[in-house]
Amino acid sequence: MTARRQRRNQRRSRPSGETAEAFQPMKRAYAPIDILSEEEEEQVHQLSLRLLRDIGLKFLSPETWPLLEANGCAVDRDSGMVRFPPEVVEHFLALAPGEFEMLARNPANNLHFGGEQIHYGSASSAPNVLDMDRGRRPGSQRDFRDLVRLNHMLPTVAFHSGHPVEPIDTPVNTRHLLSAYDWHTLSDKVTRIYAIGRTRVRDSLAMAAIAYGVDDEEVRRAPRLHASINVNSPLVVDAPLIEAAMEIAECGQVNVISPVALAGAMSPITLSGSVIQCNAECIGVIAFLQMVRAGAPCFYGVLTSPVDMRSGAPALGVPEGVTGTLANGQMARRYRLPQRVWLGSTSVAPDAQAAYESMFSLWAAQLSGAHMVYHAHGWMEGGLTCGFEKTILDSEMIGMMGALRPRIDFSDAEEVMQAIADVGPGGHFLGAQHTMPRYETAFHKPILSDWRAYEFWQADGSPQTDLRANRKWKAMLDGYQPPAIDPAIREALADYIARRTREIGDDDI
16 A cells, blocks of 8 residues: 555544635835846846847738737738837837736735735646646646635735646637636636637626626726736737737736746847747737836736757756846846746655745745746646646745745844743743733744644644645635625626626637
């Protein structure tokens, strides 16, 4: 019998349910690190402009070409290649805002992006899901809903990055409707648009208006929804994505411009080449979206990380990825743009590898100056799987990172001196007057770590970290309570889905 099976047989009955904790906004504890010299930073910028001028980006949507031409870009309408004059890129890039707020259905969950704030999201778009009881399997609507509930309850989850796992048992052409309903009714945090064509964007905005209890015009006055716009590196801007991004910009919502520089596959194998290429891709698309609507909120969302040259799989949480993220953050600061990064692991299990790769990614987010972290809870196997136990493990590490303080508070120095004098040589501070009013709040309280003595841990069945995480997520789901929502809003959302499902039918959208 395997050790894992022995642990399963030793489990006790499911713990009593737990209640949700309020979301707590976090700030980065340390100032961002500049790893590029001033000369190197300028070199990346100038070479990116040169790339956009001399090679350009391939915009596959003819809808974009007239606007690009009207603003001074050279468009080859046979190939779709667009070359940007440097002064055009710099002019429009400067119009993008450096800070903005996103509104949640519950105002207590509103998010400010910019400055020292850092917000961690759920996992997104994994096709598979994993837990210790049922193993690895394709995603389903049941798993999707359970993960939305869990992410709603975790105070470290600031927003929904997207589908924590793809509910592949729902129709592709109406999946966005069903998912939006679940996000708006099972949670009240900021959520996402799946930006594949204008139809999904318009449906998402219409459902947000219903959920927030505002009209179509009001929902467009402030950012409420975000979407990830992946450049098909190298240098290709996909038609459905950029058309959706245009709709999002026109409606005042948030685009995350996300070239994925998997070095050695989608970008040059050296970090220098990956940073230059993906910086060019990112600033080129952001400049275009400012042509669509000046001041449209955008994230600098570049990912720079290598592939495993033996298998071709993405390698996340590795030294090259950290270095690339730090360089990306420096370029985002140069352009005064909020930065989006992501957290993940290549491990196939919620094990030590998953922990140290994710912690490496966490430090990259902290020290790069990131403001938004996608895939921060549960992402594994290079993005192919979202794990229930890994979700809890990530929440534990994010909570620890959030408890870091950049300075020590010496305001109690005189009390400390008196406490030392009162206790004297050989005493202890457990019952000291200085200790008693502080003992409940002085230290960070983990949700997963086990600090018991060995004998007590052994008597409890020797539960290792994955088993403790398994118990934790099940206890949280046992205690889940949906957020308040007006029954009339719930009914209106259901009616909208029914109508749009009839209208869409079997059509591709």
